[in-house]
Amino acid sequence: MSDSDDEHSPPVLSAHALAALQEFHRETAEASEQRDPFSLGAMEEDWGMSQFWYNDETATRLAEELIHEAGEGGRIACVSAPSVYQKLKQGVVDGSDRVSAMVLEYDRRFAAYGQDFVFYDYNEPLRLPDHVAPQSFDIVLADPPYLSEECLSKVAQTIKYLSKSKVLLCTGAIMEPHAKELLGVEMCGFLPQHNRNLANNFRCFVNYPSCLLSG
Structure with a gap:
Protein backbone atom coordinates (compact mmCIF):
# COMPACT_ATOMS: atom_id res chain seq x y z
CA MET A 1 0.00 0.00 0.00
CA ARG A 35 -38.88 11.12 27.20
CA ASP A 36 -42.42 12.18 27.96
CA PRO A 37 -44.00 12.62 24.50
CA PHE A 38 -46.04 15.50 25.92
CA SER A 39 -43.12 17.37 27.49
CA LEU A 40 -42.31 20.81 26.16
CA GLY A 41 -39.53 20.45 23.63
CA ALA A 42 -40.36 16.80 22.91
CA MET A 43 -40.49 18.02 19.30
CA GLU A 44 -38.02 20.59 18.06
CA GLU A 45 -39.28 23.94 16.78
CA ASP A 46 -39.30 24.29 13.01
CA TRP A 47 -38.66 27.95 12.32
CA GLY A 48 -39.51 27.37 8.67
CA MET A 49 -43.10 26.81 9.84
CA SER A 50 -42.91 29.79 12.21
CA GLN A 51 -42.87 27.55 15.28
CA PHE A 52 -41.87 29.10 18.60
CA TRP A 53 -42.78 27.14 21.71
CA TYR A 54 -43.93 28.83 24.92
CA ASN A 55 -41.73 28.43 27.95
CA ASP A 56 -42.93 26.18 30.76
CA GLU A 57 -44.34 28.99 32.90
CA THR A 58 -46.45 30.42 30.06
CA ALA A 59 -47.67 27.03 28.87
CA THR A 60 -48.72 26.20 32.43
CA ARG A 61 -50.52 29.51 32.94
CA LEU A 62 -52.42 29.18 29.67
CA ALA A 63 -53.30 25.55 30.40
CA GLU A 64 -54.67 26.57 33.81
CA GLU A 65 -56.75 29.27 32.15
CA LEU A 66 -58.18 26.85 29.60
CA ILE A 67 -59.07 24.26 32.25
CA HIS A 68 -60.77 26.87 34.42
CA GLU A 69 -62.81 28.30 31.57
CA ALA A 70 -63.69 24.95 29.98
CA GLY A 71 -65.18 23.67 33.21
CA GLU A 72 -65.86 20.12 34.33
CA GLY A 73 -65.93 17.81 31.30
CA GLY A 74 -65.15 20.73 29.01
CA ARG A 75 -63.59 20.51 25.57
CA ILE A 76 -60.56 22.57 24.55
CA ALA A 77 -59.19 23.24 21.07
CA CYS A 78 -55.58 24.34 20.66
CA VAL A 79 -55.16 25.84 17.20
CA SER A 80 -51.48 26.10 16.22
CA ALA A 81 -50.56 26.01 19.92
CA PRO A 82 -49.09 22.54 20.50
CA SER A 83 -46.98 23.48 23.52
CA VAL A 84 -50.12 24.33 25.52
CA TYR A 85 -51.79 21.12 24.35
CA GLN A 86 -48.72 19.22 25.56
CA LYS A 87 -48.96 20.89 28.97
CA LEU A 88 -52.62 19.91 29.22
CA LYS A 89 -51.79 16.29 28.45
CA GLN A 90 -48.85 16.02 30.84
CA GLY A 91 -51.26 15.70 33.73
CA VAL A 92 -49.25 18.10 35.89
CA VAL A 93 -51.80 20.95 35.83
CA ASP A 94 -54.60 20.63 38.35
CA GLY A 95 -57.86 19.65 36.66
CA SER A 96 -56.32 18.47 33.38
CA ASP A 97 -57.92 15.07 33.92
CA ARG A 98 -61.37 16.70 33.93
CA VAL A 99 -61.17 18.16 30.42
CA SER A 100 -60.41 16.91 26.91
CA ALA A 101 -58.22 18.65 24.38
CA MET A 102 -57.45 18.54 20.68
CA VAL A 103 -54.54 20.06 18.78
CA LEU A 104 -55.09 21.47 15.29
CA GLU A 105 -51.70 21.68 13.58
CA TYR A 106 -50.12 21.89 10.13
CA ASP A 107 -47.07 19.98 11.36
CA ARG A 108 -47.86 16.30 10.87
CA ARG A 109 -45.31 15.26 13.48
CA PHE A 110 -48.08 15.90 15.98
CA ALA A 111 -50.07 13.05 14.44
CA ALA A 112 -48.18 11.06 17.08
CA TYR A 113 -50.91 12.23 19.45
CA GLY A 114 -53.47 10.03 17.71
CA GLN A 115 -57.11 11.05 17.64
CA ASP A 116 -56.35 14.29 19.47
CA PHE A 117 -54.52 15.53 16.35
CA VAL A 118 -56.33 17.28 13.50
CA PHE A 119 -54.37 18.38 10.46
CA TYR A 120 -54.98 22.09 10.00
CA ASP A 121 -53.98 24.48 7.23
CA TYR A 122 -55.06 28.05 7.95
CA ASN A 123 -55.30 28.65 4.19
CA GLU A 124 -58.32 26.33 4.28
CA PRO A 125 -59.85 27.46 7.57
CA LEU A 126 -63.04 25.39 7.39
CA ARG A 127 -61.57 22.23 5.93
CA LEU A 128 -61.94 20.11 9.04
CA PRO A 129 -62.90 16.45 9.51
CA ASP A 130 -66.49 15.51 10.22
CA HIS A 131 -65.81 14.58 13.84
CA VAL A 132 -64.86 18.19 14.57
CA ALA A 133 -68.36 19.55 14.95
CA PRO A 134 -69.19 23.27 14.83
CA GLN A 135 -69.42 25.15 18.15
CA SER A 136 -68.34 22.02 20.02
CA PHE A 137 -65.50 23.46 22.11
CA ASP A 138 -66.01 25.32 25.36
CA ILE A 139 -62.91 27.41 24.74
CA VAL A 140 -60.54 27.80 21.80
CA LEU A 141 -56.91 28.85 22.13
CA ALA A 142 -55.36 30.01 18.87
CA ASP A 143 -51.87 31.19 18.02
CA PRO A 144 -51.82 32.14 14.32
CA PRO A 145 -48.46 31.25 12.78
CA TYR A 146 -47.98 34.61 11.04
CA LEU A 147 -48.52 38.24 12.01
CA SER A 148 -50.66 39.28 9.10
CA GLU A 149 -54.25 40.39 8.68
CA GLU A 150 -54.77 37.69 6.06
CA CYS A 151 -53.60 34.91 8.40
CA LEU A 152 -55.59 36.19 11.37
CA SER A 153 -58.73 36.60 9.26
CA LYS A 154 -58.59 32.96 8.18
CA VAL A 155 -57.76 31.63 11.63
CA ALA A 156 -60.68 33.70 12.98
CA GLN A 157 -63.00 31.73 10.70
CA THR A 158 -61.74 28.53 12.28
CA ILE A 159 -62.13 29.93 15.79
CA LYS A 160 -65.73 30.99 15.15
CA TYR A 161 -66.52 27.57 13.72
CA LEU A 162 -65.08 25.71 16.71
CA SER A 163 -65.97 27.84 19.72
CA LYS A 164 -69.20 27.90 21.66
CA SER A 165 -68.23 31.39 22.81
CA LYS A 166 -64.88 31.72 24.62
CA VAL A 167 -61.73 32.68 22.72
CA LEU A 168 -58.14 32.99 23.95
CA LEU A 169 -55.95 34.42 21.21
CA CYS A 170 -52.16 34.72 21.36
CA THR A 171 -50.50 36.91 18.76
CA GLY A 172 -48.46 40.06 18.31
CA ALA A 173 -49.63 43.29 19.90
CA ILE A 174 -49.52 44.81 16.41
CA MET A 175 -52.55 42.67 15.54
CA GLU A 176 -54.75 44.23 18.26
CA PRO A 177 -57.01 46.31 15.93
CA HIS A 178 -57.69 43.35 13.66
CA ALA A 179 -58.21 40.98 16.60
CA LYS A 180 -60.79 43.32 18.13
CA GLU A 181 -62.60 43.72 14.84
CA LEU A 182 -62.62 40.04 13.96
CA LEU A 183 -63.16 38.41 17.34
CA GLY A 184 -64.21 41.12 19.78
CA VAL A 185 -61.26 40.38 22.06
CA GLU A 186 -59.45 42.59 24.56
CA MET A 187 -55.70 42.68 25.20
CA CYS A 188 -54.57 41.11 28.47
CA GLY A 189 -51.99 42.33 30.95
CA PHE A 190 -50.44 38.87 31.09
CA LEU A 191 -47.33 38.67 28.92
CA PRO A 192 -46.69 35.26 27.32
CA GLN A 193 -43.06 34.23 27.01
CA HIS A 194 -41.31 31.83 24.64
CA ASN A 195 -38.34 29.54 25.03
CA ARG A 196 -36.58 31.74 22.51
CA ASN A 197 -36.91 35.50 22.75
CA LEU A 198 -39.01 36.94 19.95
CA ALA A 199 -38.45 40.39 18.50
CA ASN A 200 -42.21 40.96 18.34
CA ASN A 201 -44.25 42.26 21.27
CA PHE A 202 -46.41 39.19 21.93
CA ARG A 203 -49.71 39.37 23.82
CA CYS A 204 -52.83 37.46 24.82
CA PHE A 205 -56.40 38.52 24.00
CA VAL A 206 -59.72 37.24 25.41
CA ASN A 207 -63.41 37.85 24.75
CA TYR A 208 -64.58 36.96 28.29
CA PRO A 209 -63.81 38.11 31.87
CA SER A 210 -60.42 36.63 32.74
CA CYS A 211 -57.71 36.97 35.36
CA LEU A 212 -55.28 37.22 32.44
CA LEU A 213 -56.61 40.73 31.78
CA SER A 214 -54.89 42.04 34.91
CA GLY A 215 -51.64 40.20 34.26
Missing part, protein backbone atom coordinates in the same frame (compact mmCIF):
# COMPACT_ATOMS: atom_id res chain seq x y z
CA SER A 2 1.40 3.42 -0.92
CA ASP A 3 1.78 6.43 1.34
CA SER A 4 -1.01 8.05 -0.67
CA ASP A 5 -3.35 5.16 0.16
CA ASP A 6 -2.53 5.59 3.87
CA GLU A 7 -3.37 9.26 3.76
CA HIS A 8 -6.86 8.63 2.36
CA SER A 9 -7.78 5.59 4.44
CA PRO A 10 -10.68 6.25 6.83
CA PRO A 11 -9.67 6.48 10.49
CA VAL A 12 -10.26 3.31 12.53
CA LEU A 13 -11.55 3.62 16.09
CA SER A 14 -9.87 1.66 18.83
CA ALA A 15 -11.91 -1.05 20.51
CA HIS A 16 -12.27 1.19 23.58
CA ALA A 17 -13.43 4.20 21.56
CA LEU A 18 -15.86 2.09 19.55
CA ALA A 19 -17.36 0.64 22.73
CA ALA A 20 -17.76 4.16 24.18
CA LEU A 21 -19.46 5.36 21.00
CA GLN A 22 -21.87 2.42 21.01
CA GLU A 23 -22.70 3.08 24.67
CA PHE A 24 -23.39 6.75 23.88
CA HIS A 25 -25.81 5.81 21.09
CA ARG A 26 -27.55 3.29 23.36
CA GLU A 27 -28.05 5.83 26.13
CA THR A 28 -29.28 8.45 23.66
CA ALA A 29 -31.82 6.00 22.23
CA GLU A 30 -33.03 5.02 25.69
CA ALA A 31 -33.39 8.65 26.74
CA SER A 32 -35.42 9.34 23.61
CA GLU A 33 -37.71 6.39 24.35
CA GLN A 34 -38.18 7.46 27.97
Whole structure:
Protein backbone atom coordinates (compact mmCIF):
# COMPACT_ATOMS: atom_id res chain seq x y z
CA MET A 1 0.00 0.00 0.00
CA SER A 2 1.40 3.42 -0.92
CA ASP A 3 1.78 6.43 1.34
CA SER A 4 -1.01 8.05 -0.67
CA ASP A 5 -3.35 5.16 0.16
CA ASP A 6 -2.53 5.59 3.87
CA GLU A 7 -3.37 9.26 3.76
CA HIS A 8 -6.86 8.63 2.36
CA SER A 9 -7.78 5.59 4.44
CA PRO A 10 -10.68 6.25 6.83
CA PRO A 11 -9.67 6.48 10.49
CA VAL A 12 -10.26 3.31 12.53
CA LEU A 13 -11.55 3.62 16.09
CA SER A 14 -9.87 1.66 18.83
CA ALA A 15 -11.91 -1.05 20.51
CA HIS A 16 -12.27 1.19 23.58
CA ALA A 17 -13.43 4.20 21.56
CA LEU A 18 -15.86 2.09 19.55
CA ALA A 19 -17.36 0.64 22.73
CA ALA A 20 -17.76 4.16 24.18
CA LEU A 21 -19.46 5.36 21.00
CA GLN A 22 -21.87 2.42 21.01
CA GLU A 23 -22.70 3.08 24.67
CA PHE A 24 -23.39 6.75 23.88
CA HIS A 25 -25.81 5.81 21.09
CA ARG A 26 -27.55 3.29 23.36
CA GLU A 27 -28.05 5.83 26.13
CA THR A 28 -29.28 8.45 23.66
CA ALA A 29 -31.82 6.00 22.23
CA GLU A 30 -33.03 5.02 25.69
CA ALA A 31 -33.39 8.65 26.74
CA SER A 32 -35.42 9.34 23.61
CA GLU A 33 -37.71 6.39 24.35
CA GLN A 34 -38.18 7.46 27.97
CA ARG A 35 -38.88 11.12 27.20
CA ASP A 36 -42.42 12.18 27.96
CA PRO A 37 -44.00 12.62 24.50
CA PHE A 38 -46.04 15.50 25.92
CA SER A 39 -43.12 17.37 27.49
CA LEU A 40 -42.31 20.81 26.16
CA GLY A 41 -39.53 20.45 23.63
CA ALA A 42 -40.36 16.80 22.91
CA MET A 43 -40.49 18.02 19.30
CA GLU A 44 -38.02 20.59 18.06
CA GLU A 45 -39.28 23.94 16.78
CA ASP A 46 -39.30 24.29 13.01
CA TRP A 47 -38.66 27.95 12.32
CA GLY A 48 -39.51 27.37 8.67
CA MET A 49 -43.10 26.81 9.84
CA SER A 50 -42.91 29.79 12.21
CA GLN A 51 -42.87 27.55 15.28
CA PHE A 52 -41.87 29.10 18.60
CA TRP A 53 -42.78 27.14 21.71
CA TYR A 54 -43.93 28.83 24.92
CA ASN A 55 -41.73 28.43 27.95
CA ASP A 56 -42.93 26.18 30.76
CA GLU A 57 -44.34 28.99 32.90
CA THR A 58 -46.45 30.42 30.06
CA ALA A 59 -47.67 27.03 28.87
CA THR A 60 -48.72 26.20 32.43
CA ARG A 61 -50.52 29.51 32.94
CA LEU A 62 -52.42 29.18 29.67
CA ALA A 63 -53.30 25.55 30.40
CA GLU A 64 -54.67 26.57 33.81
CA GLU A 65 -56.75 29.27 32.15
CA LEU A 66 -58.18 26.85 29.60
CA ILE A 67 -59.07 24.26 32.25
CA HIS A 68 -60.77 26.87 34.42
CA GLU A 69 -62.81 28.30 31.57
CA ALA A 70 -63.69 24.95 29.98
CA GLY A 71 -65.18 23.67 33.21
CA GLU A 72 -65.86 20.12 34.33
CA GLY A 73 -65.93 17.81 31.30
CA GLY A 74 -65.15 20.73 29.01
CA ARG A 75 -63.59 20.51 25.57
CA ILE A 76 -60.56 22.57 24.55
CA ALA A 77 -59.19 23.24 21.07
CA CYS A 78 -55.58 24.34 20.66
CA VAL A 79 -55.16 25.84 17.20
CA SER A 80 -51.48 26.10 16.22
CA ALA A 81 -50.56 26.01 19.92
CA PRO A 82 -49.09 22.54 20.50
CA SER A 83 -46.98 23.48 23.52
CA VAL A 84 -50.12 24.33 25.52
CA TYR A 85 -51.79 21.12 24.35
CA GLN A 86 -48.72 19.22 25.56
CA LYS A 87 -48.96 20.89 28.97
CA LEU A 88 -52.62 19.91 29.22
CA LYS A 89 -51.79 16.29 28.45
CA GLN A 90 -48.85 16.02 30.84
CA GLY A 91 -51.26 15.70 33.73
CA VAL A 92 -49.25 18.10 35.89
CA VAL A 93 -51.80 20.95 35.83
CA ASP A 94 -54.60 20.63 38.35
CA GLY A 95 -57.86 19.65 36.66
CA SER A 96 -56.32 18.47 33.38
CA ASP A 97 -57.92 15.07 33.92
CA ARG A 98 -61.37 16.70 33.93
CA VAL A 99 -61.17 18.16 30.42
CA SER A 100 -60.41 16.91 26.91
CA ALA A 101 -58.22 18.65 24.38
CA MET A 102 -57.45 18.54 20.68
CA VAL A 103 -54.54 20.06 18.78
CA LEU A 104 -55.09 21.47 15.29
CA GLU A 105 -51.70 21.68 13.58
CA TYR A 106 -50.12 21.89 10.13
CA ASP A 107 -47.07 19.98 11.36
CA ARG A 108 -47.86 16.30 10.87
CA ARG A 109 -45.31 15.26 13.48
CA PHE A 110 -48.08 15.90 15.98
CA ALA A 111 -50.07 13.05 14.44
CA ALA A 112 -48.18 11.06 17.08
CA TYR A 113 -50.91 12.23 19.45
CA GLY A 114 -53.47 10.03 17.71
CA GLN A 115 -57.11 11.05 17.64
CA ASP A 116 -56.35 14.29 19.47
CA PHE A 117 -54.52 15.53 16.35
CA VAL A 118 -56.33 17.28 13.50
CA PHE A 119 -54.37 18.38 10.46
CA TYR A 120 -54.98 22.09 10.00
CA ASP A 121 -53.98 24.48 7.23
CA TYR A 122 -55.06 28.05 7.95
CA ASN A 123 -55.30 28.65 4.19
CA GLU A 124 -58.32 26.33 4.28
CA PRO A 125 -59.85 27.46 7.57
CA LEU A 126 -63.04 25.39 7.39
CA ARG A 127 -61.57 22.23 5.93
CA LEU A 128 -61.94 20.11 9.04
CA PRO A 129 -62.90 16.45 9.51
CA ASP A 130 -66.49 15.51 10.22
CA HIS A 131 -65.81 14.58 13.84
CA VAL A 132 -64.86 18.19 14.57
CA ALA A 133 -68.36 19.55 14.95
CA PRO A 134 -69.19 23.27 14.83
CA GLN A 135 -69.42 25.15 18.15
CA SER A 136 -68.34 22.02 20.02
CA PHE A 137 -65.50 23.46 22.11
CA ASP A 138 -66.01 25.32 25.36
CA ILE A 139 -62.91 27.41 24.74
CA VAL A 140 -60.54 27.80 21.80
CA LEU A 141 -56.91 28.85 22.13
CA ALA A 142 -55.36 30.01 18.87
CA ASP A 143 -51.87 31.19 18.02
CA PRO A 144 -51.82 32.14 14.32
CA PRO A 145 -48.46 31.25 12.78
CA TYR A 146 -47.98 34.61 11.04
CA LEU A 147 -48.52 38.24 12.01
CA SER A 148 -50.66 39.28 9.10
CA GLU A 149 -54.25 40.39 8.68
CA GLU A 150 -54.77 37.69 6.06
CA CYS A 151 -53.60 34.91 8.40
CA LEU A 152 -55.59 36.19 11.37
CA SER A 153 -58.73 36.60 9.26
CA LYS A 154 -58.59 32.96 8.18
CA VAL A 155 -57.76 31.63 11.63
CA ALA A 156 -60.68 33.70 12.98
CA GLN A 157 -63.00 31.73 10.70
CA THR A 158 -61.74 28.53 12.28
CA ILE A 159 -62.13 29.93 15.79
CA LYS A 160 -65.73 30.99 15.15
CA TYR A 161 -66.52 27.57 13.72
CA LEU A 162 -65.08 25.71 16.71
CA SER A 163 -65.97 27.84 19.72
CA LYS A 164 -69.20 27.90 21.66
CA SER A 165 -68.23 31.39 22.81
CA LYS A 166 -64.88 31.72 24.62
CA VAL A 167 -61.73 32.68 22.72
CA LEU A 168 -58.14 32.99 23.95
CA LEU A 169 -55.95 34.42 21.21
CA CYS A 170 -52.16 34.72 21.36
CA THR A 171 -50.50 36.91 18.76
CA GLY A 172 -48.46 40.06 18.31
CA ALA A 173 -49.63 43.29 19.90
CA ILE A 174 -49.52 44.81 16.41
CA MET A 175 -52.55 42.67 15.54
CA GLU A 176 -54.75 44.23 18.26
CA PRO A 177 -57.01 46.31 15.93
CA HIS A 178 -57.69 43.35 13.66
CA ALA A 179 -58.21 40.98 16.60
CA LYS A 180 -60.79 43.32 18.13
CA GLU A 181 -62.60 43.72 14.84
CA LEU A 182 -62.62 40.04 13.96
CA LEU A 183 -63.16 38.41 17.34
CA GLY A 184 -64.21 41.12 19.78
CA VAL A 185 -61.26 40.38 22.06
CA GLU A 186 -59.45 42.59 24.56
CA MET A 187 -55.70 42.68 25.20
CA CYS A 188 -54.57 41.11 28.47
CA GLY A 189 -51.99 42.33 30.95
CA PHE A 190 -50.44 38.87 31.09
CA LEU A 191 -47.33 38.67 28.92
CA PRO A 192 -46.69 35.26 27.32
CA GLN A 193 -43.06 34.23 27.01
CA HIS A 194 -41.31 31.83 24.64
CA ASN A 195 -38.34 29.54 25.03
CA ARG A 196 -36.58 31.74 22.51
CA ASN A 197 -36.91 35.50 22.75
CA LEU A 198 -39.01 36.94 19.95
CA ALA A 199 -38.45 40.39 18.50
CA ASN A 200 -42.21 40.96 18.34
CA ASN A 201 -44.25 42.26 21.27
CA PHE A 202 -46.41 39.19 21.93
CA ARG A 203 -49.71 39.37 23.82
CA CYS A 204 -52.83 37.46 24.82
CA PHE A 205 -56.40 38.52 24.00
CA VAL A 206 -59.72 37.24 25.41
CA ASN A 207 -63.41 37.85 24.75
CA TYR A 208 -64.58 36.96 28.29
CA PRO A 209 -63.81 38.11 31.87
CA SER A 210 -60.42 36.63 32.74
CA CYS A 211 -57.71 36.97 35.36
CA LEU A 212 -55.28 37.22 32.44
CA LEU A 213 -56.61 40.73 31.78
CA SER A 214 -54.89 42.04 34.91
CA GLY A 215 -51.64 40.20 34.26
